[in-house]
Amino acid sequence: MIIDTHCHLFEPEYDEDRDEMMSRARAAGVEHFVLPNINVESIERLHRMAENDPEHCHAAMGLHPTELTEHATENLEVIHAHLQSRSYCAVGEIGLDYYWDDSGKDLQIRVFEQQMEWAKAMNLPVLVHSRNAFEDTLNCIRNMRCERGIWHCFGGTRKEAELILSEGDFCLGIGGVVTYKKAGLPEELSGIPLDSIVLETDSPYLTPVPYRGKRNEPSYLTFVIRKLSEIYKKDEAEIVKKTSENAEKVLKILPLRA
Numbered sequence: 001m002i003i004d005t006h007c008h009l010f011e012p013e014y015d016e017d018r019d020e021m022m023s024r025a026r027a028a029g030v031e032h033f034v035l036p037n038i039n040v041e042s043i044e045r046l047h048r049m050a051e052n053d054p055e056h057c058h059a060a061m062g063l064h065p066t067e068l069t070e071h072a073t074e075n076l077e078v079i080h081a082h083l084q085s086r087s088y089c090a091v092g093e094i095g096l097d098y099y100w101d102d103s104g105k106d107l108q109i110r111v112f113e114q115q116m117e118w119a120k121a122m123n124l125p126v127l128v129h130s131r132n133a134f135e136d137t138l139n140c141i142r143n144m145r146c147e148r149g150i151w152h153c154f155g156g157t158r159k160e161a162e163l164i165l166s167e168g169d170f171c172l173g174i175g176g177v178v179t180y181k182k183a184g185l186p187e188e189l190s191g192i193p194l195d196s197i198v199l200e201t202d203s204p205y206l207t208p209v210p211y212r213g214k215r216n217e218p219s220y221l222t223f224v225i226r227k228l229s230e231i232y233k234k235d236e237a238e239i240v241k242k243t244s245e246n247a248e249k250v251l252k253i254l255p256l257r258a
Contacts, residue, residue, distance in 0.1 A: 002030040002225070002240050003247040004218040006093075006127060006152050006173055006200035009057075010035060010045040013204040013215055025218035029240070032253060033218060034200075036060040036093035036127050036152075039067035040075045043082060058253050060090040060127055062115055065097040065108050076111060083118055089251050091119035092127025093152065096140070099131045108133075109140055116144040125149040125169075125250050134160060141167055150250055153202055155183065158191045165196050171246050173200040176208030176216060179227050186231050194232050194239070198247045199224060 004025075014021055025033070035057055037046050043061075050059040063072075063079050083091065094115045096108050119126045126149035130137035134156060147168025154161065154172035164170050174197050178185045189197070199221050207216035208223040228243075229236045247253070 001032070001244055002028070002218075002221055003032040003034070003199060003244050003253075004030055004201050004203075004221060005034045005150055005198045005247050005251065006036055006175070007033055007203040007218055008035065008038065008042075008205075009033060009203060009218070010042065010049040011038075011204060014217075021217050021219075028219040028222050030218040030221055032056055032058065032247075034058050034060060034089060034127075034247075034251065034253075036090070037062050037079075038064045038093065040078050043078075058089040058251070060092040061088045062090075062092040062094040062127065063111060064093050065095050065112065065129060066100065068104060068107055068111060072107060072111060076114060079115070080118060083122065088124065089253055090125045090127050090149070091115050091122070092149075093129050094126060095129030095152075096133035096137045097129060097131040098133045098136075102132070105136070109136065112137075112140050113144050116140070116146045119149075120144065120146060125252075127152050129153070138163055138167075148250060150198055150200075150247075152200065153177065153206065155185055156188070158188045161188065161192045161196070165192075169250060171196055171198045171250050173198055174228065175200045175202050175224055176206040176212070176220070178231075179208040179223055180212070181209075186227065189228075189231050194228075194234070194242050195246060197228070197243055198250070199243045 050057045128151050150171050150173050152173045203216040228239045
């Protein structure tokens with residue numbers, strides 16, 4: 001049983017063939033899908049997909065750092081209201097992103113820390129987005145004493161991984177980037193224990209080789225698993241088993257406990 005711990009399958013990119021895409025995922029062995037929210041506009045689509053298949057599709061609620069418009073305060077209130085009104089497996093996707101514009105750092109940090117505060121109060125893990133913002137992201141986690149979550153789309157160094165993992169029950173989300181020739185990630189992962197790794201796609205983004213450049217989907221996790229098998233020198237079944245156990249430890253997705 002494979003768990004995709006980060007995929008935006010409710011996005012319009014799948015509107016034409018969502019059922020077929022999900023069938024391909026199941027055929028590839030992917031049975032559980034964690035769906036992190038993006039912004040206020042995506043909430044209805046997220047809920048619809050999770051409600052249609054609650055046994056396998058697990059919603060997470062949060063406000064993405066690149067979605068902080070002039071209505072950030074009002075949108076954050078909407079996110080909080082949803083967190084209080086129904087159950088989610090995590091608070092996410094939340095974090096810091098300085099890639100496009102770092103002029104709004106203070107607002108990003110405030111929104112990130114506020115959402116971590118809610119996660120702690122609700123005993124939920126966080127799904128952390130960090131792009132060009134490693135030091136600030138880690139400092140925020142430390143400031144809030146946030147101790148459980150997944151560092152989404154990890155692509156850093158072994159030293160950075162060690163710093164993240166030292167903060168508590170965190171795992172590193174590994175997806176298509178590990179298959180990219182110039183990424184350098186395989187060399188860094190070779191020194192990071194498999195106990196700290198979970199699988200993700202970030203669908204529809206970050207498609208692995210050999211489909212890089214096309215829309216991503218959960219069935220392509222087989223290529224990530226194959227690469228991790230090479231890195232850790234373990235068979236693919238062991239990679240699947242261990243990463244699923246790691247995901248369940250962090251996310252506590254109830255259907256997996258049956």
